Structure formats: C-alpha cells, structure tokens
Amino acid sequence: xxxxxxxxxxxxxxxxxxxxxxxxxxxxxxxxxxxxxxxxxxxxxxxxxxxxxxxxxxxxxxxxxxxxxxxxxxxxxxxxxxxxxxxxxxxxxxxxxxxxxxxxxxxxxxxxxxxxxxxxxxxxxxxxxxxxxxxxxxxxxxxxxxxxxxxxxxxxxxxxxxxxxxxxxxxxxxxxxxxxxxxxxx
Numbered sequence: 001x002x003x004x005x006x007x008x009x010x011x012x013x014x015x016x017x018x019x020x021x022x023x024x025x026x027x028x029x030x031x032x033x034x035x036x037x038x039x040x041x042x043x044x045x046x047x048x049x050x051x052x053x054x055x056x057x058x059x060x061x062x063x064x065x066x067x068x069x070x071x072x073x074x075x076x077x078x079x080x081x082x083x084x085x086x087x088x089x090x091x092x093x094x095x096x097x098x099x100x101x102x103x104x105x106x107x108x109x110x111x112x113x114x115x116x117x118x119x120x121x122x123x124x125x126x127x128x129x130x131x132x133x134x135x136x137x138x139x140x141x142x143x144x145x146x147x148x149x150x151x152x153x154x155x156x157x158x159x160x161x162x163x164x165x166x167x168x169x170x171x172x173x174x175x176x177x178x179x180x181x182x183x184x185x186x
Contacts, residue, residue, distance in 0.1 A: 009125040009128065010121075010128070010130035010133065011147065013065060013122060013125055013134055014145040015042065016061075017069065017136065018145050022142060022144070023141050029062070031055065032055045033050070035050045035058050036048055036054075039114035039115070044113070044115075044117045047109075047110035047111050051111075057087070057090065058111075060087055061087050061119075065118075066136055067079045068081070069134050070143075072135045073135060073138055073156060074154065091106060091115050092106070092116070094106075103124075104120040105120065106119075106120065133153055135147075135155070137156075137157050137163050139158075142158060144158040
C-alpha cells in the first residue's frame with residue numbers, strides 16, 4: 001500500500017463504507033475528482049484523476065460492501081452475493097511475496113489499483129479474523145460501519161449513546177402504545 005493507508009484491513013473497509021453518511025446523505029464521493037482524492041488521502045493510489053465510470057463502480061462497491069456488513073449481525077439474512085462478487089471481480093488481484101508474507105496486490109494501476117486494495121482488504125480482514133466483526137449500525141437511518149470489538153461480537157449500534165438509545169426509546173414507545181391499545185386488564 002501507499003503511505004497513509006489504515007493500519008488494519010478492516011479499518012480500510014470501514015472507512016470506505018463510511019464515505020456515505022446514510023442519516024445525513026453526506027457523501028465524500030460526489031465526483032470523480034473526489035474519489036481520486038479520497039483514494040490518495042487513504043494511501044491507496046497516487047492517481048490524480050478518476051473517471052465517472054470509476055466513480056459509479058466505487059459507489060456500487062461501497063453499497064455492496066454495506067449490504068454484506070448488514071449480514072454480520074446475529075440472525076441477519078445474508079444478501080445475495082452475486083452482485084458484490086461481480087463488482088469485486090472487476091479488480092483482479094495477484095498474490096505477492098514482496099513483503100515477505102503472502103499478500104494480495106491489485107493487478108491494475110491508478111484508481112483501479114486503489115479500489116483493488118479495498119477488495120484485497122476484504123480478503124485480508126477475513127484472514128485476520130476481523131471480517132465478521134465489521135458491521136453497519138442496526139439503526140436503519142444510520143448504517144454507519146464499525147468494527148465490533150465486543151468479546152461476544154454482539155454489538156448492534158455504532159454508538160450506544162446515540163443509535164442504541166434511539167432504538168431502545170423507539171422499542172419502549174412501541175410497547176407503551178401496544179399496552180395502551182390493549183386497554184386496562186380486567
């Protein structure tokens with residue numbers, strides 16, 4: 001990787017998925033130039049330009065990864081992976097021993113290589129055991145990606161104090177409405 005890349009592969013995948021804040025709609029990948037800039041800032045490429053096709057592919061890859069991370073919650077149904085598999089197939093990887101240990105490296109260059117490094121990070125996070133710990137917030141309006149560091153991998157929300165609290169208040173109010181609708185017990 002180029003200097004400046006996140007230390008752990010799971011952090012790179014998390015950061016890429018978090019280029020879109022679902023709750024506010026704020027997107028860091030608003031243009032081809034913004035994509036090239038994000039990839040450079042994260043040490044994934046030295047390319048200074050990207051195409052609109054690169055941008056569309058990056059957004060599709062990001063949303064495919066977000067869908068895959070949703071399935072990492074207990075009891076969640078795994079999404080059909082054919083679409084994500086096809087997206088990742090567009091970024092061929094080569095096995096390299098340059099660093100002394102086997103490592104997947106992108107076969108392409110430029111933006112293609114930068115996105116390939118994200119695909120390689122998926123495989124590396126699986127290899128280091130962090131892939132199932134990568135999740136998106138269970139709060140449907142949030143979907144912020146995070147690495148679940150809890151011992152039993154049961155964390156559901158990006159933040160207990162914000163999204164977790166919202167979800168618990170929502171569940172409480174739903175129970176109160178049901179109780180009120182049922183009326184007093186005789």
